[in-house]
Amino acid sequence: MPNSTVHVDYDLVANGDHITIGDATFTGDSAYPDAIGWLTARAASTGAAVVVRSYDAGTGADTLFSIDGAGTIEAVTGAVSDNAAGSPWEAQPAAPAIPPAPRGEYADVARELRGEPVSLAPAGAPALDPLRAAPAAPTSPAASEADAGPSTRREARQSFLTREEVEEPATQGLRGILARMGLRVSPSAAERAERDWTRLVSQHWPGPRTIAIVNGKGGVGKTMTTISLSSVFARHGGAGVLAWDNNQTRGTLGWSTEQGPHDASILDLLPQVSRLLGTGAQSADLAHYVHHQTRDRYDVLRSKPEVLATEQRFDATTVDSIHNVAAKFYRLVFIDSGNDETDPMWLRAIERADQIVVPTIGEAKAAESAALLLEGLHARGGHFADLADKAVVVVSKHKHDLPDAELTKMASGFSGLARDVVTIPYDKGLGADVINYGGLRPETQRAWLAAGAAVAKGL
Template structure:
């Protein structure tokens, strides 16, 4: 008697008279179980892994890298610890998020490194995250971002021009390409700069409402927003930037007055209901000169190590110190490595917040 197949069930094995098992086709509407897929190679076996372990690739730095290249890959020495650490930092900096992220750079004291920090963090994010990054000068007066970024096309548009035309970008059919007129592209580091105006006659200031409108537009077109702030914590746009921050980066040089000012602004955050920002802040200590007082350095490291979630030190670099436009590729390799580590530290902090945000949405 022939075996009857129940069309409402999934396929079953049966003998087809040759001694081999035959898989009967499932009914057209029956779900296909993964157990019915044939054994052996699968299509996904041909795909390249999304990310190889950072320790498996041969060295590219130093004598190990020269040996690897010189032998045509026949001799593949293992990368040194410093190179592996940098690969790990790059992998961390590339972590994706569920929403646009805003990083706000703060320090009430002028000349303590806010603008170079904004540029170099934006460059690290743009270089390793693939663009969609903007560095935004939110200074209440004339900021210096326009002086410290490249402007090969001699673009004159500023944040005020964008604010004047902002309604065009609040429309549902706004295009990112139309934003190009208002920002200064940094091709070597894959980020855009939105600069403040330099009109000596302009006495107007961007307020809370204007900042919020600009920020909403920036969130539509960019995945990472790095905001350079001014020195006046009482100005409306400073407060608006901090209120919009997912994370603050507090900067200081290796000087007591700069360290005092950086610690003071953490007190300000804590005492104005933003203790979470102060507690989760990342501290960047930048060397303003080729030499650093060791005693002051040790005190700053201990102080901010106890007050913030992480500290990254940035070495002295003549390219940063000269005061002109900052080229990511013009920085010394140790400096780029330090800024990459700083970017990875910031992303780590943002990732924890994003995970909590996603968990709260799913609860």
């Protein structure tokens, strides 16, 4: 709009999560999308964009914007003239009933206003809730006595120290647009969930943690899962993440990741184990043997797929040696495994793991292999059963034409076999020769973040 006199159609006053537009009132967590849906519907009914003057009672921000029937918001500049009611802040008359939902990105808002169900999460987002509450424990006699009242003055006194934390305003979607325009808008439930997932994967645990990526069938996404999870934890939690190709039969982790300024592999690292475990070794010394991922910030320890297994025959002792070095210099170690569940390297990696991730694609044979592995580990008892109980299963949509309902059905089949199941949408970037996490679609990155959060809960 030109920088001239502007006629205001509606006045919006925001006070936290309480919004008024004339006689219309919107409250609660959905106040902002409800209000924008209301304005979108008004614009759709008139066939032209409406101009809104918004005032935030908390910050004092005074903003002009326009919104059309498709929900498109644009900033408006110019001097404000008196509106039809005679004053910029005089209440507007009640508007007519809301017309049918407009097409566009705010159609969900209009449906919500009519009482229809609306999903808060983006399409394709995994059904994972890292904030899932544990059932309340039964009240014990000791707890009842504790509820009787404080026994000392210290217990009776309220501490002067508080841990109040102001929530950051919304940054995503419609709420983010409004926040950037000066309104104090709280994040949506979907954005709050994503923030919590980010907090979980950003943690640093006391002592190193090892995660083994396992499935006895090939071609089910083990290497893809290793790369994606390593990227999530390194991007959000910082350095100290190693992806290790623990496969002596054509392991391809090195082929799917960025190569450093050398071609070193596990074969070059093994003769240096004693020196690296010595007191004079430094973390920078590992740069001779691992390949740093400059965009995703983790390191890769390659196998040598060009060499036959008979020429690089490793055993449990080899795994112990490499793991001792990895645990000394890295806080998180992701082990990409082979397909032979009887291989001493495979078994020792499981024994060393703090958690396992079992990937599968949306294919019956791959899913059955994953289920049999979990059942087999549980039957062995002890540490193996514990790993199976808290395992995370990742079900990836490997074909674009695979129905989402089929993927969801397959994921539900792991209920009772693992602690969490996460689905990953189809993304051609996951099939690239070199997987670049930053090149994945936003919904795919969000799904892998949710998968990382599920893993983090078990560490």
